[in-house]
Amino acid sequence: MTNEIRTIFNRIAPVYDQLNDQLSLGQHRIWKEMTVKWSAAKPGDTSLDLCCGTGDLTFRLARRVGRTGKVYGVDFSPNLLNNAQERCKNYYPQPPINWLEGDVLNLPFETNYFDAATMGYGLRNVKNIVKSLQEIYRVLKPGAKAAILDFHRPSHQQLRAVQQWYLDNCVVPIATNLGLKEEYAYISPSLDRFPTGREQIELARQVGFQEVRHYPIANGMMGVLVVIR
Numbered sequence: 262m263t264n265e266i267r268t269i270f271n272r273i274a275p276v277y278d279q280l281n282d283q284l285s286l287g288q289h290r291i292w293k294e295m296t297v298k299w300s301a302a303k304p305g306d307t308s309l310d311l312c313c314g315t316g317d318l319t320f321r322l323a324r325r326v327g328r329t330g331k332v333y334g335v336d337f338s339p340n341l342l343n344n345a346q347e348r349c350k351n352y353y354p355q356p357p358i359n360w361l362e363g364d365v366l367n368l369p370f371e372t373n374y375f376d377a378a379t380m381g382y383g384l385r386n387v388k389n390i391v392k393s394l395q396e397i398y399r400v401l402k403p404g405a406k407a408a409i410l411d412f413h414r415p416s417h418q419q420l421r422a423v424q425q426w427y428l429d430n431c432v433v434p435i436a437t438n439l440g441l442k443e444e445y446a447y448i449s450p451s452l453d454r455f456p457t458g459r460e461q462i463e464l465a466r467q468v469g470f471q472e473v474r475h476y477p478i479a480n481g482m483m484g485v486l487v488v489i490r
């Protein structure tokens with residue numbers, strides 16, 4: 262399963278950023294900005310972006326923590342990480358970002374290391390959500406926050422139908438034209454398996470987070486889980 266997921270992301274790397282802009286009509290930039298804000302990262306912080314992909318959230322985090330801060334981006338797809346490093350050279354040279362190829366279920370950091378963390382569209386894709394939350398808990402300092410953005414099924418029936426229509430009639434056909442049908446068809450079943458906001462709150466509490474909130478955005482089609490260690 263882990264290898265299959267890594268293969269999906271390695272394969273979509275050449276079109277990933279362009280399709281995110283097209284398919285979300287640019288909205289993913291706003292959702293990512295909200296996520297960084299909810300992580301409460303501030304100048305000078307040591308911060309982590311999990312499942313960083315091509316680095317969209319990582320760059321935003323870097324802007325927040327500034328030159329006195331530190332930023333790490335972790336992902337297990339070498340192709341997406343290459344894109345992140347290329348974008349970084351051209352677009353965001355300061356502060357230096359530490360790009361690490363690795364599994365977020367086994368983070369290469371000491372316990373109590375980070376002041377803030379973000380994760381964008383990663384939690385739905387990991388093979389063990391509880392383990393992922395446990396790793397986030399472990400590497401955050403006591404009192405530090407993480408903000409976790411992902412797709413959701415809206416609770417409202419008609420909005421669910423609109424979302425499914427959009428996936429079936431826009432997202433998958435556009436991806437099919439690029440030879441990436443299966444890769445994008447994967448989104449729909451992954452949404453069905455993904456715990457609801459309420460269920461995520463429960464899981465995060467069980468892991469031990471002191472304070473947990475879930476904010477639905479984009480009419481419940483997206484959501485941000487905010488956890489404080």
Ligand SMILES: C/C(=C\Cc1cc(O)c2ccccc2c1O)CCC[C@H](C)CCC[C@H](C)CCCC(C)C
Binds near residue numbers: 285
């Ligand atoms: C940020 C976006 C996508 C991230 C993303 C996440 C994944 O888990 C993937 C898995 C496999 C392949 C690709 C991805 C992936 O790109 C962009 C969001 C685009 C969405 C596909 C659709 C956006 C939904 C809108 C909120 C619905 C608008 C409906 C309306 C009728 C216009």
Ligand SMILES: C[S@@+](CC[C@H](N)C(=O)[O-])C[C@H]1O[C@@H](n2cnc3c(N)ncnc32)[C@H](O)[C@@H]1O
Binds near residue numbers: 318336
């Ligand atoms: C949809 S992309 C999101 C990328 C980026 N965060 C963004 O918002 O554009 C999901 C990312 O999660 C990564 N990923 C999934 N499971 C992972 C794991 N166990 N360890 C590290 N990265 C993982 C994938 O390689 C991919 O880059």
